[in-house]
Structure formats: structure tokens, C-alpha cells
Amino acid sequence: MTDWAAIAAGAERAGLAVQGGFALDAEESRGDLAGVATIALIGLGGENGWVAFANSPEATDGEADPLDRWSLRVVGALAEDLGARPLYPFGGPPHWPFQRWALRAEDLFISPLGLLIHPVYGLWRGYRGALAFAEPIAVPPRPITQSPCERCATRPCLSACPVDAFSAQGYDVAACVTHLRSEAGRPCMERGCLARRACPVGAEHAHGSAQAAFHIAAFLNGQRPG
Ligand code: B12
Ligand code: SF4
Ligand code: SF4
Structure with a gap:
């Protein structure tokens, strides 16, 4: 049984960070997301994550889309370890609705720029993938805050x-x-x-x-x- 701490620890080892999660209801758990009970969103783990990418083969091989290719490999390996299905923000259209998911996963709000804003991380939330789990996993509660843009x-x-x-x-x-x-x-x-x-x-x-x-x-x- 996967728990949130195991997801967070696995992500950190890979230079990634879990940026919230949410449970899907029965209506959502169908079509392309059939059988999915929980989604965890994954971003780059701050400066360490950037360094992990910058030192990767993808960053220096001169081929196109190095960060997306790194994400495919690293988020893919994390998903395999945890028994989840990886989903990515790139590669569309169609696009998985990462911003809509993010609004449910964390304390995020729509800023006047269209980018989502977080009371602590500001406009600097970004996503390298998501993990879709068949099992229901208890996600950490989100603090209820107000959009920083309001003040x-x-x-x-x-x-x-x-x-x-x-x-x-x-x-x-x-x-x-x-x-x-x-x-x-x-x-x-x-x-x-x-x-x-x-x-x-x-x-x-x-x-x-x-x-x-x-x-x-x-x-x-x-x-x-x-
Ligand atoms: C296509 C795309 C673009 C296009 C068009 C963006 C546009 N404004 O129309 C272009 C290439 C121009 C672009 C540019 C940028 N993008 Co962009 N982009 C995407 C992508 C791949 C798909 C978006 C999409 O069409 N989703 C489809 C719909 C169905 O999904 P959705 O979650 O429901 O999203 C919609 C809602 O948020 C809705 N929405 C807007 N306002 C409101 C208001 C309300 C009340 C509600 C309910 C919904 C809503 O609009 C969204 C788009 O349709 C996403 C990744 C992804 N898969 O989501 C990144 C993404 C949105 N982009 C991102 C970023 C960071 C950028 C850039 C800063 C450049 C960059 N990559 O560094 C710029 C700045 C854009 C800006 N100021 O808005 C981040 C946003 C993170 C955040 N904090 O919000 C994402 C999530 C990518 C990521 N990997 O993290 N982008
Ligand atoms: S990158 Fe930002 S500030 Fe620069 S022209 Fe584009 S929207 Fe304006
Ligand atoms: S807090 Fe202010 S500057 Fe920052 S996105 Fe919101 S309105 Fe813009």
C-alpha cells in the first residue's frame, strides 16, 4: 500500500517534489482516467531538481526537448517504483488539465497573468508530471488561504x-x-x-x-x- 510519505520520499530522491494531490470521484474515474482513484502532482524539486536535470544526459545531448525527455525518464521511473501510471503536462494536444488539477491539489489561485499563484511559492509552481494511482491514498489536507492577489x-x-x-x-x-x-x-x-x-x-x-x-x-x- 503506497502512502503519501513514500511518494514524497521517492520524488525527492529523483530531484522531484510532490506538489499536492486529490481523489477522483466516480464521475471522473472513467474514460482516459478509468480506474484512477488518486492523482499526485509532481514538480521539479527546487534548485536541487534543476541541478539534477542540468547534470543529466538529456541536458547535454543536443537533442530537442531535453527537460521533457528527462521528465519522461525520471517521472516514468518513479511511477514504476510506486506502481502508478505517469501522466505528463507536455506531449499534447490533447493536454491533461494540469492547471485544473493543480487548483484542487494545493492552495493555488488564478492570477491576473493566467498563471496559478501559491501563497508561499508565488507564480513559481510548475509541473513535470503526475502519478495516477488505482488505490485511494490519503492526501495531506490543504490549508485554506486567500489568494495573495486579493490583497x-x-x-x-x-x-x-x-x-x-x-x-x-x-x-x-x-x-x-x-x-x-x-x-x-x-x-x-x-x-x-x-x-x-x-x-x-x-x-x-x-x-x-x-x-x-x-x-x-x-x-x-x-x-x-x-
Ligand atoms: C498550451 C499551453 C501554453 C500555451 C497557451 C497558454 C494559454 N494561456 O492559452 C503557451 C505556449 C502560450 C503557454 C505559455 C506559457 N505557459 Co503554458 N501551458 C500550456 C499547456 C501545455 C496546456 C494548457 C491547456 O490548454 N490546457 C487544457 C485545459 C483543458 O487544461 P486546464 O487545466 O483546464 O487549464 C485551463 C484553466 O486553467 C483555464 N482557466 C483560465 N482561467 C480560468 C479561470 C477560471 C475561473 C477557471 C475555472 C479556469 C481558468 O485555462 C487553462 C487553459 O485552457 C499547460 C500544461 C498542461 N497540460 O496543462 C502549460 C502550463 C499551463 N504553462 C505553464 C507556464 C509556466 C507557461 C509560461 C510561463 C511559459 C513557460 N512554460 O515557462 C507561459 C506563460 C503563459 C501565460 N501567461 O498564461 C504552466 C503553468 C504553471 C502555473 N503556475 O500556472 C503549465 C501548467 C505547464 C507546466 N509544465 O507547469 N502555455
Ligand atoms: S516574456 Fe513576459 S514580460 Fe516578456 S514580453 Fe512576454 S509576457 Fe511580456
Ligand atoms: S500578487 Fe500581485 S503582482 Fe503577484 S500575481 Fe497577484 S496581482 Fe500580480
Whole structure:
């Protein structure tokens, strides 16, 4: 019988971290998720996780999508050890609804950027996979908190983007990508999204410069030319 402590310990050994979980009800436990009773969400284990990836063969073999390939191997091995089925945030469409799952798994809220925000980790929650268990597993209770955005009077995230990519209409991906491809986009390419970085919540959990530059380059590479 798997318990939460065993999942957390196995994840930590692999450079990963469990970021909450939830039970599926009978309605959800069907179709592609038939037989699944519990889902645990998995992220990179902070700076240690980044170092584990950076020292992996995938990070240096020059092939495409190194972090996704590392996640397939490492989350896949963890799932096998624990008798779970691995699910991944990449590889779609269709996409597994990681943000919807995350809202149930932890104290997360939708920020004005569309990214989910955590009272402690700020906008820096991200996912490398999920473990789907057939057995019901008791998940840790979540503290009930309020979205940090509700007491954020100045909302610096909304004024930090040089091309105002965030508005009431949503996230203007084309404006962002055009800017990133221009000389003026260098600060975003070197430091990561300036709007995400402008949020004061959980700033100590922000990606380091190598990780920030890696993610923004991966995001840009995934966009079509133009
Ligand atoms: C496609 C995609 C993109 C696209 C389009 C995003 C968009 N805004 O439309 C592009 C390439 C532009 C993109 C960019 C980025 N993405 Co993206 N992206 C995804 C991906 C692969 C699928 C999203 C999707 O379509 N899901 C399908 C629907 C059915 O799933 P869902 O959980 O129900 O998600 C929806 C709800 O959250 C809903 N929603 C939005 N507002 C509201 C409000 C309410 C009230 C409710 C109930 C729901 C809701 O919108 C979501 C998308 O449809 C997810 C990974 C995944 N599998 O979820 C990552 C993901 C959402 N991205 C992520 C990130 C970090 C980014 C970037 C910062 C770049 C990066 N990778 O570093 C940027 C910034 C985007 C931004 N400001 O929103 C993270 C978000 C983590 C977080 N803290 O929220 C995810 C989860 C990936 C991960 N591995 O962790 N992304
Ligand atoms: S800057 Fe303020 S409004 Fe924006 S995401 Fe952070 S807490 Fe929320
Ligand atoms: S990466 Fe730069 S241009 Fe794109 S949304 Fe973030 S701040 Fe704006």
C-alpha cells in the first residue's frame, strides 16, 4: 500500500517534489482516467531538481526537448517504483488539465497573468508530471488561504510587460513572441518573463538565471516562426 510519505520520499530522491494531490470521484474515474482513484502532482524539486536535470544526459545531448525527455525518464521511473501510471503536462494536444488539477491539489489561485499563484511559492509552481494511482491514498489536507492577489493593491505583474501582453482579453502570445524575437526582448530572454518576475509573492522561489533563460528559450522554440 503506497502512502503519501513514500511518494514524497521517492520524488525527492529523483530531484522531484510532490506538489499536492486529490481523489477522483466516480464521475471522473472513467474514460482516459478509468480506474484512477488518486492523482499526485509532481514538480521539479527546487534548485536541487534543476541541478539534477542540468547534470543529466538529456541536458547535454543536443537533442530537442531535453527537460521533457528527462521528465519522461525520471517521472516514468518513479511511477514504476510506486506502481502508478505517469501522466505528463507536455506531449499534447490533447493536454491533461494540469492547471485544473493543480487548483484542487494545493492552495493555488488564478492570477491576473493566467498563471496559478501559491501563497508561499508565488507564480513559481510548475509541473513535470503526475502519478495516477488505482488505490485511494490519503492526501495531506490543504490549508485554506486567500489568494495573495486579493490583497495586492498595485498589481505590479500587470505593468511589467514591455509590450502589455496581459490585458482583460487575456495573454497576447503573438505580442510576447514578437518582442522576444527582437533586440528589445533581451531582458526577458535573459531573466525570464518580467511580468512573472515582478510579483513579490514567493520571490525567493523564482527560477535562477540559467533556469529562467532555459524556460523562455524553450517557450520561444515551441512557437511558430513569424
Ligand atoms: C498550451 C499551453 C501554453 C500555451 C497557451 C497558454 C494559454 N494561456 O492559452 C503557451 C505556449 C502560450 C503557454 C505559455 C506559457 N505557459 Co503554458 N501551458 C500550456 C499547456 C501545455 C496546456 C494548457 C491547456 O490548454 N490546457 C487544457 C485545459 C483543458 O487544461 P486546464 O487545466 O483546464 O487549464 C485551463 C484553466 O486553467 C483555464 N482557466 C483560465 N482561467 C480560468 C479561470 C477560471 C475561473 C477557471 C475555472 C479556469 C481558468 O485555462 C487553462 C487553459 O485552457 C499547460 C500544461 C498542461 N497540460 O496543462 C502549460 C502550463 C499551463 N504553462 C505553464 C507556464 C509556466 C507557461 C509560461 C510561463 C511559459 C513557460 N512554460 O515557462 C507561459 C506563460 C503563459 C501565460 N501567461 O498564461 C504552466 C503553468 C504553471 C502555473 N503556475 O500556472 C503549465 C501548467 C505547464 C507546466 N509544465 O507547469 N502555455
Ligand atoms: S503582482 Fe500581485 S496581482 Fe500580480 S500575481 Fe503577484 S500578487 Fe497577484
Ligand atoms: S516574456 Fe516578456 S514580453 Fe512576454 S509576457 Fe513576459 S514580460 Fe511580456
